[in-house]
Amino acid sequence: ETGVTQSPTHLIKTRGQQVTLRCSSQSGHNTVSWYQQALGQGPQFIFQYYREEENGRGNFPPRFSGLQFPNYSSELNVNALELDDSALYLCASSLGGGREGLGEQFFGPGTRLTVL
Amino acid sequence: AQKVTQAQTEISVVEKEDVTLDCVYETRDTTYYLFWYKQPPSGELVFLIRRNSFDEQNEISGRYSWNFQKSTSSFNFTITASQVVDSAVYFCALSPRMDSSYKLIFGSGTRLLVRP
Numbered sequence A: 001e002t003g004v005t006q007s008p009t010h011l012i013k014t015r016g017q018q019v020t021l022r023c024s025s026q027s028g029h030n031t032v033s034w035y036q037q038a039l040g041q042g043p044q045f046i047f048q049y050y051r052e053e054e055n056g057r058g059n060f061p062p063r064f065s066g067l068q069f070p071n072y073s074s075e076l077n078v079n080a081l082e083l084d085d086s087a088l089y090l091c092a093s094s095l096g097g098g099r100e101g102l103g104e105q106f107f108g109p110g111t112r113l114t115v116l
Numbered sequence B: 001a002q003k004v005t006q007a008q009t010e011i012s013v014v015e016k017e018d019v020t021l022d023c024v025y026e027t028r029d030t031t032y033y034l035f036w037y038k039q040p041p042s043g044e045l046v047f048l049i050r051r052n053s054f055d056e057q058n059e060i061s062g063r064y065s066w067n068f069q070k071s072t073s074s075f076n077f078t079i080t081a082s083q084v085v086d087s088a089v090y091f092c093a094l095s096p097r098m099d100s101s102y103k104l105i106f107g108s109g110t111r112l113l114v115r116p
Helices: none
Strands: A005-007 A010-013 A019-024 A031-037 A044-050 A053-057 A064-068 A074-078 A087-094 A111-115 B003-005 B010-014 B019-021 B024-026 B032-039 B046-052 B059-061 B064-069 B074-079 B088-096 B110-115
Touching (some): A005 A087, A019 A087, A019 A111, A031 A074, A044 A064, B003 B088, B032 B074, B046 B059, B046 B074
Parallel strands (some): A010 A111, B010 B110
Antiparallel strands (some): A005 A019, A019 A074, A044 A053, B003 B024, B032 B088, B059 B064, B064 B074, B088 B110
16 A cells, blocks of 8 residues: 545536545655546546645646645545546655656545546 | 557456567657556556666566667566466556656556456
């Protein structure tokens, strides 16, 4: 196990609702990255938080937003859910970021979101 | 463009056979990292190897070996004497160093089924 935890494990929402997913990073890690993995595809980078600030964003609309807290845990928020948002959401924690360079990324078990 | 291609969608072998998973990548960056991850049915991505763009030495770890060829932009993964426990989805990923987030760009994965 990597020490990265995510909650909840599974979630079912309806179209138009809002959802918050949570990630606790491995002890000592200050960077959290979020990925979306649709069924049968590879994970896609959503964004990264380094020391509580966004440090890079993938090709996702603004209704995908995030936060990182002083203890380096993180939240992913998705507003106005669409059917295509159904996916496994993975977070990865690591040490370093930005000009420090990024250490190894350790992934959590993911949150499976189903939008009906 | 930054892209990873895993042309083999699914491979099925009988236990003890050797199997090679192909990975071809595209990047304009001269400095980058390449990775392989394993994703068992539980969903958590398990790190297997990281290789930087300046190190073309092949690597062997037990039954696993990796062949990095910059000339053909390939980073192939071979499992020798496969076992049923090797059954999983395997992802190749690229991390360009010019992006401060060092995000991972994943291929679509290869599902490996090892039959007893």
